[in-house]
Amino acid sequence: MTFTKSNQILLILALIFIWQISALAEVNEEFKIKREAIFTFSTKPSITVKDKIYTITFETKGFCDVTISVEDQNRKIFRHLASGVLGKNAPEPFQKNSKKQKLIWDGKDDAGRYVTNIEELQIRVSLGLKPKLERSLQWSPHKRTTAWSGARAQNIAITKEGVYVYQKSVFDHLRMFDHQGNYKKTIYPFSFKAANNVKGLPTHKFAHDDKTLPLKKGYYQTSLLHGKSTPLNVNRKNVVSLNAHGLVVHKNDIILLGKRAIRFTTNGASQTYDMEGPEVGKTFVAHGGNADRKTHNVLPSSGAISPDGKTLYVTGHLFRHLWHFDTLHGVGKVDLTKNEKMTTFAGTFKQDKKGNSNNEFSNAVSVACDSKGRVYVADHMNNRIQVYSPQAKFLKSIKVYRPAHINIHPKTDELYIFSWHVHNRTVFRSKKKEERKPVKATLSHYGSFDSPNKKAIWDLPLPIDNLKQPEWANHLRGSGSYYVAQMNFFTKEPTVWLSQGKWKSWSKNNIQILGFKNKKFVVLKDFANDVKKAGVRQEPAQINRQRLYVNPKTGNLYVAEADGGVGKSMKQLLRINPNTGKSETINLPYDSEDLCFDQDGLIYLRTGKEVGRYDLNSWKEVPWDYGVERSKVTFESGSNARAANLISAMTPPGHRAYSWWHLGGMAISAKGNLVIHTAGGANATTAKPSLHAKRKYKAAEENEDLNQLGAKMYPGRYLWGLMYVYDKHGNFVVKDAAPGVGMVDGLFIDSKDNIYTMVSGRRLFKGKSYDAKLTDDLSETIVKFKAGKIKFLSKDAKTVKLSPSSYPKRPPEIQGGTMGGNIWAEGAQWLYGGVGFAGKNGSWSGGGCCCWNSRFVLDYFARSFVPELRHFSVAVLDTNGNLILRIGRYGNVDEGKPIIQAGGPKNTTSIGGDEVSLFHGAYLATDTDKRLFIADDGNSRILSVKLDYHTNEIIKLSK
Template sequence: MKTVHRIVLTAILFAALPAFAQKTEIQKPYRAPCVERENVFEFAERPAVRLLGKDRYEITFASKANCDATVAIVDTENRIVRHLAAGVLGANAPAPLQKNSQKQAVAWDGKDDLGEYARDPGKLRVRVTLGLKPVFDKRIAGESPYNIAGAIFGISCDSEGVYIMSKGRRGRLLVRKFGHDIKYASSLVPPPANIPEEKLKGMGYVEYEPGKKAIHNRGLYSTCGDHGHYASMDGKRPRYCQPAMSGGRLFYLNSAIPGGSILYYISNDGSTDTRGCAGRPFATKVASHARPHLAASPDGKWVYMSDDGDNDSRIAGSCIWRCSTADSEPAKAFAGEFRKPGSDNTHLNGNTGIDCDGQGRVYVCDTSNRRVQVFDPEGKHLATLSANKPQLILVHRKTGEIYLYHGAMVEGKTTPRFTKYSPFPEFKEIHHTDGIDATCVALDSWAAKPTIWTGGGNKPGMDPRGLDTEISVRVWEDNGKGLVKVFDFEEEAVKEAAGNYVGRWSGLIGDRVVCDPYRERLYLKNSAVFDLKTGKLLHTFRIPVSTDDIAFDKRGYLHAHFNPCFGIQGAARYDPDRGWNPGDRGVLYPEVPYDYGEERPGIRGVLPLKDQGGPHGFQMGIGANMRGDIVVESCIYYVPKLDDYAKEQAVAGVKQGRGIFDLGMESHTEEKYANMLRGLQDGEKRGESIYSVPREPGVPLSGATAWTYDASGKLKKDCAVVGGSGINGVTIDEDGEVYFVTNRPRMEDPEHPFMYGRGGTFGEPGQPENGFTGTLIKTRNGACKIIAADAPIPLDADRFPKRMPDLMTISFVNVTGKGQWCWAEGTEWMYAGASPIVQGSACKCPQMRHHTDWFKRTYVPEAYRHSIGVVDSAGNLIMHIGSYGNFDSGSGPASRIRVGGDEIGMCFNETVSGTDNYLAFDDHGERVVVLRLDYHAEQTAPVPAQ
């Protein structure tokens, strides 16, 4: 059906809807009848246990307020044998707790969590706790600031220190500051938690509660939904950038494509202003500068840029650009001639590195002409230094001595070389040092001895595509005879981690954490396994199939959801206790076949799921309850005879707001979708059954679904959730209820979704911005179906839900309307604010993952407010964990910058997982934090013997 037809039919349906009252106040993430706990945590009556008959016990206690409580049976080592009850007391207390009562009576049938009668119950105790109180416990895999997250992006120096910029996925920038003595000083991007609002002009915020503002990028989607871009880059990211320090400001450039060349800056203490955050047009005639090199004049008046245009003189090469720091005028050509390479002294060819000396002279690596050209501040050519393939140049601001990074022939092979020359105009070689590989360099002219900081380059003999193959930052001192390494960031990080090092932090969105509640372990990146109690690295593990997500049950089994694009489609079960190490590739976990599984190459009992790769390939989650029942998310994109609709849904969301756009991503996504479709159609010709969502009026037919299976692998409910668009994460409890996060925001009123208009920009009043969040949903009777106003088969008017819409389908953050209304049928409750999560359908990263524990409490990342929300099984809000804090606030009360409150700082948490005793989360691709799950009050009582 054509889109215009759907719009007309949708309009007819809305005529039958009743009028809804508008709401303008800031909404709570929960809705009535859900409540939140009262923060009084005292017992009015101690717990007591009565034996009512054989294997029949009654547990009683009373609290002084409607706080949250848990009731459990524990053994002599305080390990939980049976999770009996948990939740917020009061009007909406979850069963088996009584509603509207602070005095409680809970029954126990003498069984453990797996339905077996407890042995010798007289040795057990009842434990009742009041008031969940997570506290900082440890960081996993080391906490050294020398473990630089992401690829080295650029290095620069000024009189106050050395600044290292690194880059994670899609241009996520991080900046750390070090002293001239190489000691760590602070993290500047994301900004420090102690910077006052008046020094964050140009940054965005979300007012999540009246008077409380969370720090964000000026484009809120960048840090509420997208990839955590706290430093402006507008989605256009060069491979690396030589930044420039001038007047206490760190200047850097985007890649110019698409949308234009923009110059940004931040201050050297992490503070910001509007000009720096918003950026200014720079080289407006340049189509692209993929490797921009910046330099600043010593008087702070000018910023220069050189770029070889990816060896394409039609782009940026053959010209030096210069702009004033005092105004916003675009840069102008300073030396050379744009798009006209040459070899005389008025032209350049393939120019790369650039720097200024203390007198303002400009030094340019004219690479293709095998020389360095020197210009005065007016652009007049002064001198030439001949050199083989000069790449980068550094000029000491005090002495004028020159360090040139260039190629040299040694024993018939080209090797990188640093050559030191005497100052202009003599250019006499003093010494040289070979074999220092680097892509980014900086000279510290303020250190006691001339010191060169290098980063990037590839480790010898290793695949250059992996992050851990990139050379981290190294520091070299000039001893008068050459450059001597005096410090290695990676060596220091390995030393600090003390046997727990698992490589560089990614700075990306892939540092996923999953906890094994049975063994109290943490799995990082589906690879490294840590003991949660000690923080020690136990081993790395592997299973023989590419895996998207894993989950654990109380029998100790690991359930793995495979990526359908890499060999085998489906899910399989493994036993970590029987793992063995056949070599140096990690512990191999043996399979425990599902009874209803099918045999595939190398696997005896895989569940044949309905996963379809679509435009991205990966699937969106797996969850297991204590018994081993599982829920899996399966993306379904095949919609026969509605090809236009299917394609439209599959590639939606590639173009996103505020300029976040990957060049070529749209065509790449369409190509992947087309390849998937051809594969499915070829299979259909071979007689294979290709699944498509059953057609119903109002139901989205393309996107996310969730399916449930029992512990034997037998299908319980096909399409238990029909979500369309996107789902991020699925979990399942002992009642078979599914918890999932949809990328549709919950509605605040009929016109606006949650957090709509609740954001803004510091220093720019009157310009509201829209936060973007998803919604955590619990099913009723194990199933939920989204009803969408823009479904390909519209719902008849008399069957349209007669209530305010629950959700809104959003493809662009600032576009809302009735045509995007949705209802969720079959829900027990909905909790707003799940984030980060992306709009649209095709681009699914970052992906968040929530956690449902064995008390049926769900922990959900809330990037919009820098916290983790905790709700009970009835949807009541237990608490928000954490508040804004960058790398320097990630160690609890011992942090360099304390955040107050619970002292748990977080910036951009995407995944959270836990056990009975611990909760763990990743943060901004540069750390993993473990919290201990304490309680404000705890009492026990003995279980009477039979």
């Protein structure tokens, strides 16, 4: 047969199509739920006993997931016998391709010891894992939601219907309260129903299950408030979360003032207009001192909508970079009916271009409209309020000392002016005593436009700004207000809602509702008190990191919130009783980067170089049999570091990671073996870690270092990460257990010394990304392998290159991360992708500073519970990598009916199924076969999910 050129082209296209279909089939198969939803027995379980060997037999009607345990009547499990999906890939000890099963129990517990109280035990055979939302933990609508950028006040807007509070940083939160400060509902994150009605909301069809879901975008991939104009691949400089600096509410319309005006309704929808409005942000060049002289975004902190709802005015473009701070000197105008580009209404947005004429400003910081549509501008350093017509005609000037925020009574048009010092370049550079004078925070009452005479003045309960406070505490990089205040004219007597940045403790920087008594302010409600009454910790988790751990002996949950140093270690733990929801704070003996528990309830604390072991009740050290005495053990440095001496510490080879400042984890199996991750002697691209040269870390290629690390180089290896397995005495079981591994976000070990880890690299199928259209994908990959029986090979290794002739005869399976480029996992038993978040892999931002990550968890049945962050779910995999089911779906805190309502919103909407609504469930922990815990910082809570089964059959061994 002769092929023409056109036939050859058609053949090539056909082969490409077949290859793509084949790759897609692999993707679909990996992400496909494997169990059949038939959870009944054809033959119920029975047991025969011979020579102290127990044989369990049964037959199911479908290829569902089966879990078998030996437990007492209180469901304390002595032996986690088996769990997995029946069928062609059923894990041992199940028989493959069979619904009829026979399993053996040898009478031993998980640690290999013979059980002595057999007559008190029972064997449970369960079909069909069935999760159900139990309760919310550590949730309070009154709590500050982020410690990042803690000096920023919360934005407040007040209407007749209620009070809206917006908090910004890595996660955006917008909540509605009644006028007395009681929680009513969450506006953002949007509810599932509202999200479907937001016009212009970014969405994506996910490879996991071909469902189209809202798409979280931004540098940290944590926000839905970036519209279509925001590309997927963004760097930290331009887009973090929406991180709006201003909030405007007019009737049913809400506008968040970020780089763009983001619009939706008080119900969370925006059917009539696109969510993404025009740009309202400006730019500035940082100069002065040690500023970087680069161009940065500056966002408006104040906005007002005209009475007819057609025009938006913005100002208060406050900015700061390093030690340079100022505001721009203009007011912008947006026609909301046309969604056109913002124009300059008054003043100018040219940096440093200020003045004192009627159409000039020296630090324009606030804008408001009266019922006639007149526009009022707070001209801070000119000590005046400038009034304009809607056509920008100057009308009047009202003298006010250091005006910072304007409120106008909706019925009388009388003015209420808040004054405090807004840090700016004029004051910083001025030598005039008057301009440098401390500013007392006040509220002044003036008449309306026709007769704007001062009627009263009250001192605000805020510190006098003597201009000597560190500027770091007043405007953070990217800016935002240090104080926010709003008059509430919709109560019987007017009140003031006051928010402030962190100038004292976290309990002192929350919202207060102030009333008037004897010409003074009195506190009517303090949100911090509500947080305290709820038994919730006041301080938010640093870097939004809530690592979760469960003590298997007690079932108590422990929460580590990165409260040490620069947010990469812990000084304290929050201990939560999941039965009651009550919590208490525990101080650790030294600053620790990570921890884990064994089955006896001992706690293991690690630094970069040591692991100490303690009895949790007495905090007495339990020394390793083969350890090293160490003094002043800590992960941090400096005067605030907490340190302790260790009689006998485990000292794994390697050291703390480079720019990560944290390591990949450690865990202990049911039989007592510990696996731990450390960093090697060389960075991903260089041999000598120059960043740590002063610590005398030697080059990794030196033989003495390789011997110390227990590592061997081979073609294609990156020596970035290392894993080691120890027994309970501190002896090595396996050195260099995962050659070539890089950074990981969690690792675990089962009773057969199989290691499960979430490597920092996306999943590839036939050499291509599992989700090619998701070009900013920073997901990770779960890999299972036998300790010491895997090699990660990189096409891009620099130390000992892998020649093309030595490439495995298949395409790479993983891409990115600190293993280098395209990677093969030689010896892996299975992989599962599309999980976690590896922010450091954002090559479009140079790897960037992105310390946000996630953690999966393995239970004692060797089931992996893995966060699918952008998919708003948790994948549950058996020990052979079969996807059993997914837990959760997109939703906010008001969605999902829990078993126990206490601890969460009073009124929630049922969503059916497991009732688990998620926005960003990044950190997981499990009390095996009892509970799954999910730290969902996107909804600012921890979820307790009850684990049960569709069918349970129990056979008592006393018979």
